[in-house]
Amino acid sequence: MEKNEAVKKKAYDPTFANEVFKNVDSGEGIKTCMQCGVCAMSCPLKEHMEYSPRRIFALVRMGERDKVLGSRDIMLCTSCYTCKVRCPRKVPVMDAMHGLAHYALVQGYVPRKETAVFGRKFWDCVYKLGKIDEKLVAQNFMLADGMIAGIPKALENMPMGLAMLFHHRMKLLPEKPIKDIKAFRKMLDLAEEIGKGGDK
Numbered sequence: 001m002e003k004n005e006a007v008k009k010k011a012y013d014p015t016f017a018n019e020v021f022k023n024v025d026s027g028e029g030i031k032t033c034m035q036c037g038v039c040a041m042s043c044p045l046k047e048h049m050e051y052s053p054r055r056i057f058a059l060v061r062m063g064e065r066d067k068v069l070g071s072r073d074i075m076l077c078t079s080c081y082t083c084k085v086r087c088p089r090k091v092p093v094m095d096a097m098h099g100l101a102h103y104a105l106v107q108g109y110v111p112r113k114e115t116a117v118f119g120r121k122f123w124d125c126v127y128k129l130g131k132i133d134e135k136l137v138a139q140n141f142m143l144a145d146g147m148i149a150g151i152p153k154a155l156e157n158m159p160m161g162l163a164m165l166f167h168h169r170m171k172l173l174p175e176k177p178i179k180d181i182k183a184f185r186k187m188l189d190l191a192e193e194i195g196k197g198g199d200k
């Protein structure tokens with residue numbers, strides 16, 4: 001009986017849920033989730049997830065802070081929109097998953113370090129050139145932990161790189177920055193400021 005009461009108390013711990021509703025982008029939308037499972041069934045990545053979006057939202061309500069913010073699943077979302085379109089309660093599932101991933105990083109959790117590093121290198125390239133240079137992103141990503149760790153990664157990924165070159169998905173020569181890159185960077189700086197809650 002005592003044990004059941006402890007479980008019950010755990011299942012309704014609202015502390016973390018309130019933290020999410022207040023601080024996570026689109027986190028408030030989780031309030032309306034009725035646990036129907038449509039998002040979980042629809043997600044193309046469900047086979048690769050330990051917890052589906054539905055379960056992540058249930059864990060939020062249960063106060064399972066470490067399980068949610070430490071889960072690699074919140075970083076797996078590829079923004080396919082399926083869950084968002086299909087949710088009968090109009091929960092912004094995809095946005096909440098991204099919101100949780102961002103919040104996890106801000107809180108010092110690194111659920112999937114490689115995804116975070118890749119995202120950073122992708123962003124750096126867009127900032128530098130105004131577009132993507134696949135070679136530059138791949139090179140910076142693979143060398144993120146230094147040359148010694150990077151060489152085996154580069155060898156492992158070489159067939160993919162060659163295939164991309166062969167199918168004209170990647171150019172051999174370095175990409176040049178877009179026209180008026182300074183204005184583009186100014187726009188990104190402004191977007192970043194707005195994202196941090198700045199005035200303008």
Ligand code: SF4
Pocket residue numbers: 032033034035036037038039040053054057086087088089090091093
């Ligand atoms: S589809 Fe919507 S209501 Fe159903 S479990 Fe997912 S988020 Fe909740």
Ligand code: SF4
Pocket residue numbers: 039042043044045053076077078079080081082083084093094097
């Ligand atoms: S948007 Fe993300 S969480 Fe939603 S179905 Fe697609 S991959 Fe899954």
